[in-house]
Amino acid sequence: MKAHIVSLGCPKNLTDTERLMGQLAQEGYDFTDNPKEADLILVNTCAFLTSAKDESLQTVRRLAEFKRRGRCRYLIVAGCLPQRYKTECNALLPEADAFIGTPGKFEEHGSQSAEHRTQGIIKATPPWFAYVKISEGCDNRCAYCVIPKIRGKLRHRSPEAILKEVKFLAQVGVKEIIYIAQDTTAYPYLAILLKKTAKIKNIEWIRIMYAYPSHITDELLKVMAEERKIVKYLDLPIQHASDKILELMGRRYKRHDLENLIIKIRRIVPGIVLRTSVIAGFPGESETEFAELMAFIKKVKFHHLGVFTYSREAGTPANKMRGQVSARLKLERRDKLMRLQAGIAREINKDMIGQIITTIIEGSTRGGFSGRACFDAPEIDGAVLVRTKKFLKPGEIVNVRVTDARTYDLIGCLT
Ligand code: SF4
Known part of the structure; x- marks a missing residue:
């Protein structure tokens, strides 16, 4: 049995997708990029904004075609869309066979999340980095935001469950851990979690995203300054x-x-x-x-x-x-x-021209390789183009001297 998975929205949703993939793998499913070959199609949706809801609906309707004409027998819609539009879902998407909301009890979800990592390498990101969710839901009430309604109140994973997951990821070659949540700085053990993560062998970079400004403590900043592995980067x-x-x-x-x-x-x-x-x-x-x-x-x-x-x-x-x-x-x-x-x-x-920056290689490009500096998060920030004739492996971390700069990207050579 093969499953085709589409994950929409943010990295927080992607971690839920990985958990769902873990569950499918336990049921005996393999994964395919080709929806034509799939017995089951799962779309993990986003409904944070109206535009995201529209994209989710369009994606599911497009994939429903493979159920009408292809081999697909189950079309499953998961995540924020069914959670936000519980009562309207059946009418909006009559093609779907099942709807699954967002994670409920998070500690349970947390341990399942660590387990799905250890029961098979289920990762939807490239081998060298992984998003790790440290809490679910949000207790802030920003006037424009539906997330607390969709995801519920804040609940934390235990540091033990998180560290167990990170240790496993380190063993399978992950070098960069990106801690995420709706509000990472609401996590009460963040400083200690970062310190302990920095001790894990083979983890080279640790990054924190979505830091709510008024929850940033001096203790957190001191740990960031002291620990070499915590990248000097903050998403605020x-x-x-x-x-x-x-x-x-x-x-x-x-x-x-x-x-x-x-x-x-x-x-x-x-x-x-x-x-x-x-x-x-x-x-x-x-x-x-x-x-x-x-x-x-x-x-x-x-x-x-x-x-x-x-x-x-x-x-x-x-x-x-x-x-x-x-x-x-x-x-x-x-x-x-x-x-x-x-x-x-x-x-x-x-x-930055003339400076040396630590860069993780992510792919090849004309005249060299493309990578990401330690101060660039995946997908949202800039890139580093490394000019070299040497072969560099994706996931390799190298030092690059910056020789030229564009608006958002840097160009350099190996030191
Ligand atoms: S902190 Fe973020 S997730 Fe929470 S209510 Fe505000 S915008 Fe929404």
Whole structure:
């Protein structure tokens, strides 16, 4: 029996996909990239935003074709879509045979997750890195976000279950562990978990994504500074920088707190690379608040910036707020932010010429190899192009001297 798996959405969803693949492997399924060959098709969906819901529906409907005409006997829809639209699912997707929501009791899910790793190498990422989820759900109530409704309240995995999983991943060749959650800094044992992870043989890089700003402790920053294996990189989604908008969003900090936090992070972890994401066009964002956000981005100079246009989501407080911003203006503001960031990124990258950066090789390209610096997360950040005639293996970590810079990527040669 063969299964074809499609995982939509973010890395957090991908870890659920890996768990589902583990369960299918236990049932005796092999996996195929070709839906024509599959007896079972499983789509792990995203429904965080309306656009993600539409993509999920389209994907399932497209794959339903293989059930009508091909060999597929079961079409299964999992994840955020059935969880968010429990009652509408049957009507939306009559082609589906079963719907599975998001993980329930997380500690149970956590141990299953570690077990699926040890009972067969089930990984949906390249062999050299793995996402490891440390908690599920979220206790924040950001006014624009449906995640707490979909994923429920925050529950943690035990450090023992996480470390067991990481040790197994290290044994099968994973070099980079990326800790993820809806809010990683809400994990109460994060500093100790990082310290213990750094002791695991063969793990070379440890990365933390989705750090909620006001939950970052001095203890965490000190561990980041002390442990060589923890990459000097932090993903710090600020969402906005105007006090008025932050309050409307229900974020638990003000612009001043962010300024102080960033100064502190840079003092305790010198040379750290910061990534952030912001929302353009949240209700109530007039030219004044948008100018505040632009000024903040200009001043702080994040190395990486993701900009999203605000999406009105049913069931969230922001959906009903006054002062909704037009679609055109949202896009205009997003583009302004992206243009500003392109200039900042170009400047930062130019300053790196001559420096030596640690890079993990991920593939080959014309004239050499492509890789990712320790300050680049997979898929969302930049790339490093390594010019060499030498053969480099994917997953190999090398030192690269930067010789040239593009807006988001770097070019260099082996030292
Ligand atoms: S921190 Fe806010 S944006 Fe992130 S998942 Fe929780 S509620 Fe949503």
